Amino acid sequence: MQYMALIYADENAWAGFTDTEREAAYELYRAFSNDAEAAGVLAGGSELGPTRDATTVRVRDDETLVTDGPYAEVKEALGGYYLLECESIDDALDWAARIPGAHHGAVEVRPVHFAPEEEQL
Numbered sequence: 001m002q003y004m005a006l007i008y009a010d011e012n013a014w015a016g017f018t019d020t021e022r023e024a025a026y027e028l029y030r031a032f033s034n035d036a037e038a039a040g041v042l043a044g045g046s047e048l049g050p051t052r053d054a055t056t057v058r059v060r061d062d063e064t065l066v067t068d069g070p071y072a073e074v075k076e077a078l079g080g081y082y083l084l085e086c087e088s089i090d091d092a093l094d095w096a097a098r099i100p101g102a103h104h105g106a107v108e109v110r111p112v113h114f115a116p117e118e119e120q121l
Contacts, residue, residue, distance in 0.1 A: 002043055002112040003084045003092035008076040009105030011050060028100040036084065041095055045082035076105050083112070 017025065029047075036042035051070040058065045070077060082099065086092040089111065096107040 001086065001088075002114070003086055003089070003096075004110050004112055005045075005082040005084055005092070005096045005099060006078055006108040006110070007080045007082070007099060007101040007105065008108065009079050009101050010075055011077050011079065013104070014079070015050075025100060032099055033082075035098070036082070036095060041084050041086055041091075043083040043085045045080065047080040048078060051077045079105075 014022075014025075033042060033045065054068075054070040056067045056069065056071050058067070079101065082095075084092050084095050086095065089109070092109050096102060096109045099107050101107055
């Protein structure tokens with residue numbers, strides 16, 4: 001089963017990192033990715049751009065509303081994700097606890113909905 005691990009952290013903290021601190025953080029993420037890939041649980045993942053580059057789209061009464069910025073103003077923003085292929089939610093949670101962002105932010109884990117009778121988008 002696939003699980004989405006959504007990584008939330010304080011963007012301001014990341015922006016305040018020195019180049020050395022940022023490279024050390026990237027190294028931790030590379031190590032996690034390598035471990036998850038070697039274990040056969042990494043199905044995908046990526047870092048997201050900053051919320052200042054986000055654009056939000058809503059459709060209300062057949063009118064498309066486009067707004068610069070994120071969906072919601074929050075302290076901890078969605079910064080990236082991993083798609084994990086695990087046998088159980090417990091396995092996915094174990095892997096999520098190893099994601100570096102879990103140590104200073106939060107990692108939300110959700111099962112990916114899949115109905116075999118529905119065609120995938």
